[in-house]
Amino acid sequence: MNSYGDRPTPQPISGVSLPLGSDKLYSGSSDGSVRLWDCNSGKCVDVIKMGGKIGCMITHGPWVFVGISKSVEAWNTHTGMKFSLHGPSGLVCSMTIKDGMLFAGTGDGRIIAWKFPDEKSDFGPVAILSGHERPVISLSVSATRLYSGSRDKTIKVWDLKTLQCVQTLCEHKAAVTSVLCWDEKLLSCSLDKTIKIWAASKSGDLQAIYTHTEEHGLRTIFGMHRVGKKPVLLCSLHNSNCIRMFDLPSFNEMGRIFSKKEVRTIELAAGGLLFTGDGAGELKVWRWAPQEEPATQAL
Numbered sequence: 001m002n003s004y005g006d007r008p009t010p011q012p013i014s015g016v017s018l019p020l021g022s023d024k025l026y027s028g029s030s031d032g033s034v035r036l037w038d039c040n041s042g043k044c045v046d047v048i049k050m051g052g053k054i055g056c057m058i059t060h061g062p063w064v065f066v067g068i069s070k071s072v073e074a075w076n077t078h079t080g081m082k083f084s085l086h087g088p089s090g091l092v093c094s095m096t097i098k099d100g101m102l103f104a105g106t107g108d109g110r111i112i113a114w115k116f117p118d119e120k121s122d123f124g125p126v127a128i129l130s131g132h133e134r135p136v137i138s139l140s141v142s143a144t145r146l147y148s149g150s151r152d153k154t155i156k157v158w159d160l161k162t163l164q165c166v167q168t169l170c171e172h173k174a175a176v177t178s179v180l181c182w183d184e185k186l187l188s189c190s191l192d193k194t195i196k197i198w199a200a201s202k203s204g205d206l207q208a209i210y211t212h213t214e215e216h217g218l219r220t221i222f223g224m225h226r227v228g229k230k231p232v233l234l235c236s237l238h239n240s241n242c243i244r245m246f247d248l249p250s251f252n253e254m255g256r257i258f259s260k261k262e263v264r265t266i267e268l269a270a271g272g273l274l275f276t277g278d279g280a281g282e283l284k285v286w287r288w289a290p291q292e293e294p295a296t297q298a299l
Helices: none
Strands: 002-004 013-017 024-029 033-038 044-049 056-060 063-076 082-098 101-106 111-115 127-129 136-141 145-150 155-159 165-169 176-182 185-190 194-200 206-213 218-225 231-237 242-247 252-258 263-268 274-278 283-286
Touching (some): 013 063, 063 101, 165 206, 218 263, 231 263
Parallel strands (some): 013 056, 136 176
Antiparallel strands (some): 002 283, 056 063, 111 127, 155 165, 185 194, 194 206, 263 274, 274 283
16 A cells, blocks of 8 residues: 655545546545646646635546536646536536536536537536435436435436436435446445445336445445456445445455545546545555455455
């Protein structure tokens, strides 16, 4: 494990981006800064001030998208092209991209949709999805559906063709902090201390088919496949410095990794490197250890 930077930023890390073909890692912080890290040396090589809190970051190919208050800032790391996507009235808390559409969940409970940027776009929103009563803090997509998790305790299912809500899932008892579409299933976690697995019934609606309970609320879930091995689910615990790792579908614990404070963001890089950003502003990079080492040292 390596820690990026000699002095961690004092505010939580709210996003990590690894654009395609770049030797730079981008991290965003609640202090309003984006830091660029050299992937070879682990040194911070630039700091970009965004002028306000950063709610989230994502990568799509060479693009880096930074969610701030009232806009999404987009940077092409290959061409240097930069522009702003306007439309949100509050902080952008979550983002995802599917089929040429960028979706942004906002602090006022709406989801703003734009066509994926090109030189002819006017960058105005093409749709606004309304229905949540509190901030939309997690988004995930399947082939035909968009899933949104909110602090209003619900998950909404949106048809990607019509952009209409087709189902609302109300089984969680507290804020839904993370949703993950994976292998024909939807996974969700909440501050109610549960992880739920959802699958489509014969009617096509989602139903909860399994609930896993933790001692803490959950902040973030992240799934990955190890080559030749079963899938692994990483679960960041709320108000804890621990990430638990589970084998799926058994939910047998594979090990734990630790940070200074609660991990807010998890991202996977090409080659299997895993990046975590926590509430203390510390960014760490992990790698899978050799098989002969104990499971608790898996990353």
